Amino acid sequence: METFEVLLQESAEAHGHLCPGQVVGVRMAMEGCRRIGLDNPRERSQIKKLIVYVEMDRCAADAISQVTGARLGRRSLKFVDNGIMAATFVNLDTGKSVRIVSKESARTLAASKAPQIRDRHRQQLEAYKTMACEDLFHIQAVKVDVDACDMPGPTKFKAVCQKCGQVVRDKREVMKNNQILCRPCALGTYFTPVQEQEQDKRENEKEPHSMAV
């Protein structure tokens, strides 16, 4: 694995800015990988052995993804919407797993670690770089039984929604009223479809005399 400084720089570049969340995320990922015996998770020989669960969609999540090489599209990065600054690192080969939670007390401790810095944001950023792991994190050995339908690799499970015909991958279909359905059909959607007429009207208003090109 690269050094902390190199990883932090890479991470800040990939994420778009340097912030305390980046520092926490990079350190969390380095410690997690070390503890499950994957010293170089982005290398070809180790990349398929790791699954990371992040429990927040904030800066640290990007840092963890950058350091570990775990990606949503590779199914090696899982998002559990808990709103907790925590991540779990799973070695699929050995089953060894740790969950690392960022301690809230580290925020207050930052003031005493870097008293020379006035700005709270900068103070946390610098303090988190050098703070002892046990001050920064609560670390717990855990067991994660990853479902077959959550594993990386080629798609093994496909179903067809009996209402709308949509193909559903990875066993996300549900049974409702004796029908196999996709989740939008069975449970509702996070979006509201715009009526076609309404859409047409809006588009016409935007470009009343558009010409074909």
Added chain:
Amino acid sequence: MKKNRTAWPFKTIPVDQAVGTAVAHDMTQVIPGKFKGPAFKKGHEITSGDLCRLMQMGKNNLYVLDLKTGQVHEDDAVMELAAALAGPGVTFSGTPSEGKLELRAAYSGLFKVNISALEDFNMLPDVMGASIHTHTAVKKHQSLAATRAIPLVILRSDLDRAVSLAKEHFPILSVTLFLPLKIRLIITGDEVYKGLIQDRFQAIVREKVTRLGGILEESVILPDNRDRITRQIQEFLEKDTDLIITTGGMSVDPDDVTKEAIEDSGFEQIHYSSAVLPGAMFLLGYQGRTTIMGLPACGLYHRTTIFDLILPRVMAGETPGARDLARLGHGGLCLNCNTCRFPACSFGKPG
């Protein structure tokens, strides 16, 4: 009896010569009262430090894997078996343990088993599947079933037969979502209506329906007056009601008029009496999209009754009929245990 027709594809080597070789299957260790599980996982490379533990487990010889053409290792086979058995709402681990896979609920709902297909599956050589009872209300992550190939290898042709049978009868195992039914309750009885005793049915019904995701929209208390009960049922039928529940008045006393009142309300189907104790004088009916359940007063005394057996099915959108109520006879006797363990008991488990 099914016979394991495959020759085991292993070479045997003495433990003291095993350092550096890979374990061919998960090796179970039993420490009485303390531990039963895999001491060494398949693929684990034996080190000199492992020899002592192996000998303590009584292993003097080990298998080294030597698969022949047409043979499938149990860990690979069980993934295919689980995938074929697991319908919607049923998931399983990506890592078999000791050749087995546990199938569990992906979400809460009604667990359903195609019993005859499962039986046919188990008639095939070298595979097995075992489940909890069909029509059990299950919670997310709950264990539902387990499957395995009978160790340690299976012929590809036998595995393919089992998988194609399961696919043909898909889904053999599934979980159906509970529907957020709109429920209206009519509590009958002069004694409750006049306030001589306090009603306890509403709390019991509310607890049982909300646990499964139902919504108790309305609740009324009526005297034992046939016409008033009928009018109330008809009023509820005109509202947006999925399930009407009545309590009391289902027996044969002169004051018991709820059953007659339901019959007067114009239901297309009415099934009175079930082969279940407690709950013989239960009524189940249907009118359009609305279900009606008449609960006998035993529901006040007994913690678990026919209501607990039929409610999950109705909540999952099913419409059980006379045959279903009759089938419940086998397993329909509650033993009234001092400590109730329902649903982990024989009550309501026919077949």
